Amino acid sequence: METNELKNNIRRLRFEKGEMTQQQLADIAGVTRQTIIAMEQGKYAPSLPLAFRIARAFGVGIEQVFEFTEKPRTENA
Amino acid sequence: MNRMQKIAWFNLIVTLLALGLSVVAFSIGYFVFGAPARQAAAGFGFIGIMGFCGLSPVLFRKDKSKVQYDERDTAIQRKAVGFAYAIFWVLFVAAAMIPWFIIGPNGTITTNYLPWMVFGGMFVVMLLQSIVTLNEYGWRGDGDK
Numbered sequence: 001m002e003t004n005e006l007k008n009n010i011r012r013l014r015f016e017k018g019e020m021t022q023q024q025l026a027d028i029a030g031v032t033r034q035t036i037i038a039m040e041q042g043k044y045a046p047s048l049p050l051a052f053r054i055a056r057a058f059g060v061g062i063e064q065v066f067e068f069t070e071k072p073r074t075e076n077a
Numbered sequence: 078m079n080r081m082q083k084i085a086w087f088n089l090i091v092t093l094l095a096l097g098l099s100v101v102a103f104s105i106g107y108f109v110f111g112a113p114a115r116q117a118a119a120g121f122g123f124i125g126i127m128g129f130c131g132l133s134p135v136l137f138r139k140d141k142s143k144v145q146y147d148e149r150d151t152a153i154q155r156k157a158v159g160f161a162y163a164i165f166w167v168l169f170v171a172a173a174m175i176p177w178f179i180i181g182p183n184g185t186i187t188t189n190y191l192p193w194m195v196f197g198g199m200f201v202v203m204l205l206q207s208i209v210t211l212n213e214y215g216w217r218g219d220g221d222k
Contacts, residue, residue, distance in 0.1 A: 023142075026143075027143050030144055030147070031144055031148070031149070032079065032142065032144050032145075032146075032147050032149070033142070034079055034214070035148075038149060047148050
């Protein structure tokens with residue numbers, strides 16, 4: 001079975017951005033703090049617009065915040 | 078714990094309380110007082126307690142935070158409602174078809190069966206929706222810490 005993984009660096013970026021709190025990031029991104037917590041814990045994969053909003057909040061590109069690991073598919077002939 | 082979790086907990090407790098009291102009342106009527114099953118079934122009137130679930134949005138007011146509801150809440154809500162109604166539909170079809178299979182096309186059943194399908198459906202939907210919601214958010218308020 002194919003298992004793709006979306007990892008993120010939100011927690012690290014928050015601390016690099018002057019110890020930004022989860023609530024501050026949530027307010028900027030327009031989501032609840034629980035959603036930020038869920039993302040940091042890898043329990044929630046955000047939509048593309050939200051991913052862009054978070055990246056903009058940190059002033060970095062989206063690929064610096066999120067890392068997508070795609071496991072190769074097994075070809076069935 | 079956010080508002081949706083509180084509402085889900087409240088609905089779950091009310092639903093289980095309604096079922097529990099109904100079963101106890103039926104059991105007392107049937108086993109203790111020896112009433113016929115049809116009379117003892119009046120104990121299931123306690124299912125009406127489920128009506129209190131309608132008060133949950135009023136009881137739990139909106140949080141003071143800037144954002145009340147976001148895409149994750151919407152996704153969880155959709156998942157919970159979708160799952161609950163999927164199971165409800167399976168049970169509804171079973172409830173409609175099983176008597177037909179058992180007693181045949183010319184058999185008769187009491188019309189009391191129909192409201193029971195409605196109340197049973199409400200119970201299943203409310204229960205499953207609450208369980209899935211709490212399962213998605215987490216059963217405790219850990220996410221708030």
